Amino acid sequence: MSILPRTGAASGADVLIALRHVSKSYRRGGQIIPVVSDITFDIRRAEFLALMGPSGSGKSTLLNLIAGIDTPDGGSITMGGADITRLPEAELADWRAANVGFIFQFYNLMPVLTALENVELPLTLTRLGRRDRRERALLALDLVGLSDRVRHFPSELSGGQQQRVAIARAIVTDPTVLVADEPTGDLDRQSAEDVLAIMQRLNREMGKTIVMVTHDRRAAEHARSIMQLEKGELSQRVELPHD
Amino acid sequence: MRLLLAYSLRNLRTRKITTALTAGGMALVLFVFAAVLMLDSGLKQTLVSTGEDANAIFVRRSAEVEIQSMVDRRQAGIIESQPEVLLGSDGAPVVSKEVVVLIALPRQGSGQTSNIVTRGVGAAVLTLRPKIHIAKGRMFRPGSNEIMIGGALVGRFTGLQEGSTLRFAQRDWQVVGQFDAGGSGFDSEIWGDNAQFMQAFRRDAYSSVVVRLASRAGFNSIKARLESDRRLTVEAKREGVFYEEQSRLMSGFIQILGVTLSVLFSVGAVIGATITMYAAVASRKREIGALRALGFRRSSILVAFLAEAMLLGMVGWVVGLSLASLMMLVKVTTLNWASLSELAFRFVLTPGIVLQSLCFAIVMGFLGGFLPALRASRMKIVDALRAN
Numbered sequence: 001m002s003i004l005p006r007t008g009a010a011s012g013a014d015v016l017i018a019l020r021h022v023s024k025s026y027r028r029g030g031q032i033i034p035v036v037s038d039i040t041f042d043i044r045r046a047e048f049l050a051l052m053g054p055s056g057s058g059k060s061t062l063l064n065l066i067a068g069i070d071t072p073d074g075g076s077i078t079m080g081g082a083d084i085t086r087l088p089e090a091e092l093a094d095w096r097a098a099n100v101g102f103i104f105q106f107y108n109l110m111p112v113l114t115a116l117e118n119v120e121l122p123l124t125l126t127r128l129g130r131r132d133r134r135e136r137a138l139l140a141l142d143l144v145g146l147s148d149r150v151r152h153f154p155s156e157l158s159g160g161q162q163q164r165v166a167i168a169r170a171i172v173t174d175p176t177v178l179v180a181d182e183p184t185g186d187l188d189r190q191s192a193e194d195v196l197a198i199m200q201r202l203n204r205e206m207g208k209t210i211v212m213v214t215h216d217r218r219a220a221e222h223a224r225s226i227m228q229l230e231k232g233e234l235s236q237r238v239e240l241p242h243d
Numbered sequence: 244m245r246l247l248l249a250y251s252l253r254n255l256r257t258r259k260i261t262t263a264l265t266a267g268g269m270a271l272v273l274f275v276f277a278a279v280l281m282l283d284s285g286l287k288q289t290l291v292s293t294g295e296d297a298n299a300i301f302v303r304r305s306a307e308v309e310i311q312s313m314v315d316r317r318q319a320g321i322i323e324s325q326p327e328v329l330l331g332s333d334g335a336p337v338v339s340k341e342v343v344v345l346i347a348l349p350r351q352g353s354g355q356t357s358n359i360v361t362r363g364v365g366a367a368v369l370t371l372r373p374k375i376h377i378a379k380g381r382m383f384r385p386g387s388n389e390i391m392i393g394g395a396l397v398g399r400f401t402g403l404q405e406g407s408t409l410r411f412a413q414r415d416w417q418v419v420g421q422f423d424a425g426g427s428g429f430d431s432e433i434w435g436d437n438a439q440f441m442q443a444f445r446r447d448a449y450s451s452v453v454v455r456l457a458s459r460a461g462f463n464s465i466k467a468r469l470e471s472d473r474r475l476t477v478e479a480k481r482e483g484v485f486y487e488e489q490s491r492l493m494s495g496f497i498q499i500l501g502v503t504l505s506v507l508f509s510v511g512a513v514i515g516a517t518i519t520m521y522a523a524v525a526s527r528k529r530e531i532g533a534l535r536a537l538g539f540r541r542s543s544i545l546v547a548f549l550a551e552a553m554l555l556g557m558v559g560w561v562v563g564l565s566l567a568s569l570m571m572l573v574k575v576t577t578l579n580w581a582s583l584s585e586l587a588f589r590f591v592l593t594p595g596i597v598l599q600s601l602c603f604a605i606v607m608g609f610l611g612g613f614l615p616a617l618r619a620s621r622m623k624i625v626d627a628l629r630a631n
């Protein structure tokens with residue numbers, strides 16, 4: 001698979017998330033460490049974007065800002081015209097529940113809940129009744145090929161299976177955007193392929209917008225576009241041709 | 244909500260040993276708390292059930308207990324001839340003119356002496372107090388040196404049983420029967436003929452006069468009339484009220500002591516719960532971060548961890564109350580402060596105690612869980628997710 005450079009600019013119509021002059025620094029022992037500085041770019045609807053870069057380059061920080069679990073020091077992040085950086089704490093939580101699906105490197109499933117219950121968990125934040133929740137959770141687990149593991153606890157599942165449960169949990173609320181931070185970072189090659197194939201399918205067949213952080217080129221090649229983050233600055237977007 | 248509750252409950256179940264230890268500390272406190280309240284309610288029940296509301300008791304004005312009281316024969320005669328007093332089938336008023344004297348008897352085993360109430364009663368006493376019945380032997384014969392003993396005395400005092408002879412007031416008394424007063428204070432008394440007791444103890448006045456009222460409503464009129472009668476120096480009370488008042492001082496003391504002890508102990512249990520919950524929060528940072536990322540608000544995290552701590556308290560409650568309820572099998576004796584005599588009673592578990600101890604358990608859990616839950620809810624999501 002070859003990587004051919006194309007234009008990185010998004011046309012105005014299909015922009016889903018717009019970042020404008022976003023910067024974030026952390027304070028460590030009286031010292032201020034800038035992590036991302038003055039970043040401006042768009043994420044298009046139905047895009048599958050891979051954010052790449054060396055360790056410590058600020059990929060996770062940028063992703064956390066997009067996902068609304070961290071707030072920038074400056075700049076704005078808008079989605080559907082609303083600036084999420086201005087939302088108060090509780091409203092931001094509701095916004096995440098409705099709009100963001102999370103896939104973490106270490107799955108972060110609740111160990112005391114079964115696969116089904118883990119997937120059902122974010123639905124308890126919706127108005128769905130118990131039966132509907134159950135039904136949708138089962139559907140999501142079916143989508144990631146784990147229909148036969150619904151009563152299993154995370155400790156009874158392999159890493160790859162746990163990550164698939166996490167994907168089911170991320171998509172069960174039908175969020176606007178999926179964010180994934182090194183989703184294959186803890187998986188063997190085969191499991192990683194399975195997980196990436198599912199994400200690819202979610203993007204192509206269901207039009208899910210996905211932002212994935214990875215430092216693994218092979219993982220990034222499953223995306224449709226790649227951006228490089230280095231020393232707090234973002235490179236041009238590279239579009240990947242797929243079949 | 245159900246799922247979040249299951250989350251809290253299962254986390255407790257997962258760390259069985261810490262849960263058991265922490266809940267055990269709370270259980271101990273709740274055991275003490277419930278046991279003391281059971282003691283109090285048992286004592287109250289015993290004393291209160293001693294009196295009958297259909298009876299009126301007359302004692303010397305401002306005498307709080309019978310041993311302080313004197314009612315002479317002339318006054319007793321006036322009291323029993325009042326129209327409110329029930330007449331028996333023989334046409335005589337249902338009345339018991341009683342003389343109450345403490346005697347010291349050697350206790351079984353230790354040989355140390357304890358005070359016992361001896362009560363000289365009238366022949367109509369069993370009509371007057373229908374809850375009391377002869378359990379063994381028979382009623383003493385009026386005018387004789389025969390006596391009956393209350394069931395709670397058997398086995399507690401040397402040689403005190405039906406058929407034995409007892410020496411007090413320079414006389415020998417024949418124990419001809421044993422009565423059952425349904426666990427009331429009378430069960431710890433010795434009863435005999437009032438005229439015989441007055442002679443033996445060299446008394447010329449009664450301690451109290453108890454009458455059966457023809458109707459409960461008659462109490463107010465007999466009380467009003469006799470208390471304003473210049474010839475009399477008596478005060479009338481419903482018998483039930485009279486004994487309930489006796490229990491107040493002791494009950495108040497037990498309650499204050501019990502609650503103070505429980506609260507002191509609970510400080511330790513609450514600190515234990517706090518430590519446990521802080522550890523739980525620290526070991527589940529990433530979970531907390533993930534929950535927040537999924538859209539659970541800070542308040543939900545607070546509630547989840549508070550619920551976990553309160554559930555911990557409820558586990559302690561179940562264990563503590565179970566242990567305390569075993570105390571119902573235990574029979575205890577204590578000094579009745581009001582009469583300075585021994586009183587036998589049981590621990591009694593009431594619905595009120597079940598509820599009060601549950602509230603106590605939940606409050607302990609809440610207090611223990613509060614700071615850790617607050618910490619959990621205040622963590623920054625990104626920091627929580629970076630924890631390992």
Ligand SMILES: Nc1ncnc2c1ncn2[C@@H]1O[C@H](COP(=O)(O)OP(=O)(O)O)[C@@H](O)[C@H]1O
Pocket residue numbers: 026027028035053054055056057058059060061062625626629
């Ligand atoms: N919560 C934080 N507190 C302090 N420093 C942080 C925090 N998060 C990230 N950093 C620092 O910011 C830099 C970028 O981190 P991160 O976004 O995790 O990088 P990447 O995901 O690309 O490896 C690192 O130097 C990291 O130590």
Ligand SMILES: [Mg+2]
Pocket residue numbers: 059060061181
């Ligand atoms: Mg990272």
